[in-house]
Amino acid sequence: MVVSPVLLIAVPLLLAFIAPLCGKAAKYIPPAGALFNLILSVILIPTVLKSPMIVSIGGFPPPFCINLFVGPLGIFFAALISLAGFLISIYALSYIRERAVGKYHTLYLLLLTGATGVVLTGDIFNLFVFYEILCISSYALTAHNAHWHRHGTEAAVKYLIQGSVGSAFILLAIGMLYGFFGTLNMADLAKHIARAHSSVLFIPLTFFIAGFGVEAAIFPLNAWLPDAHSVSPAPISAIFSGIAIEIGVYAIMRVVFTLFGAPLSVMSVLLIVGLLTLLVGEICAFRQNNIKRMSAYSSIGQIGLIVFAFGLATKSGITAGLFQITSHALSKILLFLTIGYMIYSIRMKNYPDKYVTEIEINSLNGLGKKMPLTSLGFAIAAFSLIGFPPFIGFSSKLLIVKAALLKGGIYAVLMGIALIATVIEGAYFLKVVQGIYFRKGEVEGIKENNVFILVPFFILAALIIFAGIYPGILTKILNSSSGELLNRIGYIGRLPG
């Protein structure tokens, strides 16, 4: 083993605090950090697929120390996070140029750190800490440019209040678990829980789900999401939508599957909640006039689909959920980035001295001719989210439906209901696509010529299409990831000593 996965967390954390010192060069630090993480995690993938890596920190042997558990799931998420982080930070190079620039980079790196930490750690309290890092940087990023941005502040306050309640729940649950079993190591906890026959264990589980659920944006804990996603600048929306909420889902699933062994009652609740989230998200998105808010609600819907897939609690279901996470991350990031660029261009043209992060759908009319590549990116992202082949969204939908049908019975019926959401999604996204390409707008003198902004589009679009045509490249890592989630015994068995 040449490199340590600790670096995945340490480097961005370090860079986060170096960034403010760098002055003008600060903006190159997030891409550098994310690229480092990306390369590192990709290098680690083959090793991890052979056997998970466990890194103990502080010299104590597990379960007494804080340890990192770098399994396929963790490394998959780490790679996804760093990929998203890298592309978004390239985009942000020229997008985030005004006002609170320095703070942005620090917070951004902190967010990446938090996210990476959550997925890599093997210790429940450590998970909480990283989760809090993620959350606090999210609150702050939401309020990016709070001084000029009225809605950003409002969204951040609301997000913060809900998030804090959720965090308190998590901490409470951790305390209870510690009170019961006297350990914080997840493998150890899982071992104890598997043996225990306590009838009160459902209390921490409840608190965990309710707590992580806030970040995961499951219905009805997701009221912050449309606000926060819609008002923050495009890269931030993208990282929220593409990464942050998926981390919430990851946390729920880690707790539910690994710690508590996926009891049926919880899984069915999650399934229903996922379905509700999906439907409510799509239905709300259907009537939005604000393009970013619409996309935000669409994120809720997609999360619902992910939770639904996980709620099936079968291997194929989890694989499908993970695939959907990938597909949603790629597509939604592309969607938010393209929307962001459109908003940016319109804003620069029409009111350059105002700070605008959201815009009416009608304002995008006719942009297809002025910004062909961006519009193409938007269309690809939207098509992928709807689930049209040959884009990646199709593959993930295929896997989810297949998983639900494999489980059969009532699950198949619920899946049928879930598919209605796709129709709604198609309706509102395609209306926007139509507007961009076929409506006449008053946009004049807008050009797209910023390479830093366009390059992420290319990469994301290429990934979406490539992974849509060859979904096989993901199946191996996703299969072993889902295996990791389901194989509780194996997880416990990794515990040294």
Next chain:
Amino acid sequence: MTLKILLLTAFGGAFVTYFLGKVSSKLRNYFAVFVSLTLFVAVACLYGKSAENFSYFKFFGNTLVLRVNSLSWFFAAAVSAFGALSVIFSLDYMKGKENLDFYYMMMLLVNAAMLGIVFAADLVSFFVFWEIMSWSTFLLISYSGKNALPAGIKYIVMSLIGSMAMFFGILSIYVNFHTLIISEIARGIVSASSGYKIFILVLFGVTFGIKSAVMPLHTWLPDAYTESPTPFSAVLSGMLTRMGVYGFLLFFYVVAGASFFFDIDAGISKFNYILCWLGAITIVIPTFIAMLQNDAKKLLAWHGIGQGGYMILGIAFGTSLGLAGGILHTLNYSICIVLLFMSVGAVEYRCGGVRDLNSLGGLIKKMPVAFAGALLGISGLIGLPLTNSFVSKWLIYKTLILKSHPFLAFAALIGTWGTILSVYKFLHNNFLGELPEKYENIRKSPVSMQIPIIILSSAILLFGILPGIPLKVINTIITSFGFNSLNVNLWGIASETGTLNTINIFTAILIAGSVIWMLFRVGKKSFPVTQDDNYAAGAYVPAGKYNYTADFYAPLFKIVKPYLMDFADKFFGWLCRVFTGFSEGVRKIYAGDVGYYVLYILFFAALLFFVQSGGKSW
């Protein structure tokens, strides 16, 4: 392997066309025509070949396969032919419009996707191509902007509902039979329970019902046909909508198998009779609604629905004759409607985009070729003897009568009379009657429009006089479904109970015509007059000043109009409004008050708590 190359050419050609357009528009046009013609030639070369299961790709560990047999060849040939003709027609029609690179790319893409559909031998590739077709169609429908946009949305929403149903069905099949390859499913499905059969057939029925616009699911079609660019309307009506028919054939007769399909008892009636009746309703109501239309393309669009009913009826009825009639009618109808759309396109092109039947007229003198096309087109649509549709309709009627289903036959026949009325209005108001003064100086349609019109017109006559040409292919299709072979000869059907001999009819009419012509020549030579020289109670009224073709069937409307509402459209509209209101309501959940949000969290936690404490299942 050739199929793979064929599809690669089709898809690649579409994208190359786009980029060529950036270089030179002329080059792009030639290339588009070249690609579409190449595809046609390539498909034509596959005639008579039958090869199963070329694997060409792996998707999630499933091998995706292609195949060619008589069924797919039949549809592929039609698709590529109409595609090529539409592209040729586009050359002049689309001249000077915006976004032409995109337009040609999408035309070729739709074409390619349809080829993919008919060549697909496994359900995933079928679905993938189906969806590519759906969204590229959506983009093309929306191409014209303005009114086209709601039409596009309507299309894609209906289409998505259908695709989702199919998606569900495909994966259900996959999960149950562990294979996606059609021939293997066909073997596996024999053992399925009858409830499952109905479930699957209903799912696919919805999908293909939407695509081929069976009556309660047709509402996307009139708008979509009307608002898309006319060459694409031709493709849309000609082949794309008929992919639904292909789907019916594929799923009912190949996947499910004929015996499977007919053995199902769906409660009151047999499944296929339900479908038959849907087909019958689809014939009658739309053809009568078509009479009410004043937009030429909308009128044709309603016929698109109505004629689809014949195909469904013939196919679902499921006798050799009915099946042959249904499949043959698919081809025949497509020829006619493509031709009619092209005539409308030519008129539209010359008259500055006017399609309003109340303001056109008398164009026969100015655009004889377009008129000839329209005349043959409507004759075909009606099913006059010596045009192609006569044969297919005859087959359908005959099987309905012989199997003692006179009520279905009544629906089919009365639909024909509805067709006569509405298409005659189309012809009359476009080409006959007074020529308005403003169209005094319009010119003939350009050559690129005339070529497809002439080709299709001659096809109508050829297949009408020698129906054996397509019937021979269709015969192999229906025998491959396990039906009795028809006794087909070049000029019709020779079977025991009532034969059809188009040569006789042709000869009879030819002889009668020449006799009458000689009689006509015996009379004194008439002298030509202009359209101004008309009897108008002794007054001189220059033609074109007044238009008596507006509101052509006014007396009839007084009677039928109350009964001819598009109830399905109203229902769906109501559903949309309800859904919109509902979604407005649901949005209110996110009330903006953080106190509520915190309460939501608490409630959620409480609910979970409650549920968990109730079911301590671990």
Next chain:
Amino acid sequence: MVIKLIALPLIAFVIGIFFLGLFRKITARIHRRYGPPLTQPVIDIIKLFYQKSVSHGRLFDFGIIVSLAGSLAVILFLPFAGICPLESSGGLLVIAYLLLFAPLGIALSGGEAANPNISIGISRKLILSLGYEVPLILILLAVMTHYKTISIAQIVSMQQKTGWAVFSAPLFLSGISYILILPAMLGVRPFDIASAPQEISSGVKVEYGGKFLALATIEHAFHLFIGISLFVNLFLGGGNVFVFFLKMIFVFIAGVFVHSVFPRFRTEQAVKYLWGWPALIALLGLVLAVTVK
């Protein structure tokens, strides 16, 4: 065969013209007039051939030829007293479709003339035909379903075994309905709305003069022949030449009586009538034909 092919149209022509003359004569007698000679239609036709007509264009000529050729072709497919040269080519369905040529041809021909009266006439004609096709199709279907064939020759031969269809239990309702719609099929009063001379200057024929009108008159004669002979074939059991002719005359005279005493319907009245009792009876007849074996 060839003799039949030549003879049948001639017979039809003679009978049709005879009917036209008879028509005028009987009408006149009912009006208590002396009336024209029976040969008057022939005189008219000869005169018309000598007149110099106007032509509005190619389609104007072509349409009338198509119209008459269509009627002529129908005659070849329609058995007259067992004479039917082309019976094996599609049966009743082909006839039902070939019948379309005549109105379509005239409509096309008139259409090119750009006369508003023609537009109205075509519209009325088509509406009327839709009106009577509804019961007519039901009737034809009842007959075809009952005899399980689409060949008229077979229908006739079966009737000769079992008796007239109009008096047989399963088909008598259809027969009644056919009688009710026969005036509309023949285009006589009260259903001559399409050619109403007083309202729309004889509708489609308003621009016809000379040989065009002559051909249209012949077409009308053929049309009378076809409509009546179809009824005789389907419901009155055919017969040999003489019997067949007698039956035709009988039916025809009944039609003329109706013609002579009724005023003209308005278009919507006609359609309402046709879709009322005749259609209802025809529907019941079809149900009867399906149920009663």
Next chain:
Amino acid sequence: MDRNKISKWLKEPDKMSGKYSLWALYFCTGCGIIEVPPVLTSRWDAERFGVIPVATPRQANLFLITGYVSVKTLRAIIRSYEQMPEPKYVVGFGSCPINGGMYWDSYNTIKHLDKYIPVDGWIAGCPPRPEAIFVAVTHLWTLIDKGMAKGYVKYREKYELYRRNQEKVLGTLEWPPLFPIKDDGK
């Protein structure tokens, strides 16, 4: 009446058929038309001579000008006459078309119809009795037989003259000349 003479039919079918199939244009110009319905209906039954009213000039070959002709009507008369197929015959009915009759000094009535269209025969009377119509018809038969009812030929030959007369009264006519006018050098 030689309607049933086959030999004559074989010799001159055009004249014979023209004689016994006179289709009259149903055109009411003045009070004389009041006498036409009795002629056509049961009382006198013109149909027995082959005379029937038709709806349009395209089908007619007999033009009855039944009564006075105002200037406004003249336009319609000329139009209708020109639309009738040849051979065609015009019969002036009553004294008004002949010389103006009781409208002899009216500023708005045509006095001599044959200045504007060729008239093959006249029926005097104010108005004439229905029987006079039969007399006129039989007279017309003789004229046709003798080849004297050639008004339409005259119209063709002297079209220029007629057209000039017409335009003198009516001003410029909207429709183009029926026959080519040779010297257009006005």
Next chain:
Amino acid sequence: MIFYIGSFALVLTGLYIAAAKKNLIKIIMGLSLVDTGVNLFLISIGYIKGGTAPIFSNAAIPGKTMVDPVPQAMVLTAIVIGLAVTALALSLVIKAYYHYGTLNVRKIKELKW
């Protein structure tokens, strides 16, 4: 036991404040109360009545009487996090007041639906 009851009482009070109060400052105080309650809960898990500090250098004290150090470490972390959150929250509240001119959450409702 009293600690547990007390801590839960604190949590519930805090949640009530967060859910029911209109003033943003009060809500944040409520959140702080929740935090405090949770912290108290954590401490009381590790607390042993009459226990000593967990310092192993003094071998005389038996391990059993030592209070568990892990919850204390957790609480320390949690306090830091809570502090950060509160600080951020208050600064955001200042901004919110600056933009909206009110602290009433019923009036800060521009983002909804």
